Amino acid sequence: MNQANRELKVLTVCGVGMGSSLILRMNAEKALSTLGVSAKVEHTDVSSARSMKADVVIAQGLHTDDLTGVAPVVIPISNFMDVDGLRQQLDEALRGQGWL
């Protein structure tokens, strides 16, 4: 399955939707660009995210149970400073979904 002909939609999520989710968005953009994936990354809060649809959701591990169904791929993060770890998680998940 090759999905590479459309833009990946990514949501980064945190409690208030404009602090850690924004840092996570910047890190996700960096990681995705390293992977060569064309993606639209948006940040939001947990409540709003529940009613949204995306290809990938990235959030603190403690939020991911709340985000089931928002996206086929939900990536839990614990260390926001680990951009390389995020890149590896995205790499693996996107390969599994046919994006890479």
Added chain:
Amino acid sequence: MGGADTDQPVIKAVTEVRVADWRAAVRAACQPLVDAGAVEARYADRCVDMVEEHGPYMVLAPGLALAHARPEDGVNRLCLASATLAEPVSFGHPDNDPVDVVLAFGSPDDSSHIGLLQKLAEHLLSGLADTLRQAPDQATAVQALSNVVGDL
């Protein structure tokens, strides 16, 4: 209020802070900003409430928490503060406890918010938390935080 000097971001730091728990740690980071008039007292309450409501998602990396709420939660001026703790406290985070550096920031509008966070993220990736941990005094910590807002 008004005039160029009041547009400057407020930068504060407290070091070797002794607190009983994470709530006190968040308040310790916010209090200098409240004292300076950069945020209202309710901003600190809101930062604590966010963790009560959503869990310790503000704990971004091992030992590091970033306390913040929304501009409409009582922010008067762009501001950034740190509290380094003499004894780390638990926020209840599964991976990143215990926390010994708490950052707090406030921004009066969305665009300054994004600008400050971008700079903060860059500096955190380059080791800001360790710089704060190792800062021997408040002036050194304030200088490290000033570098974050210096190129806004």
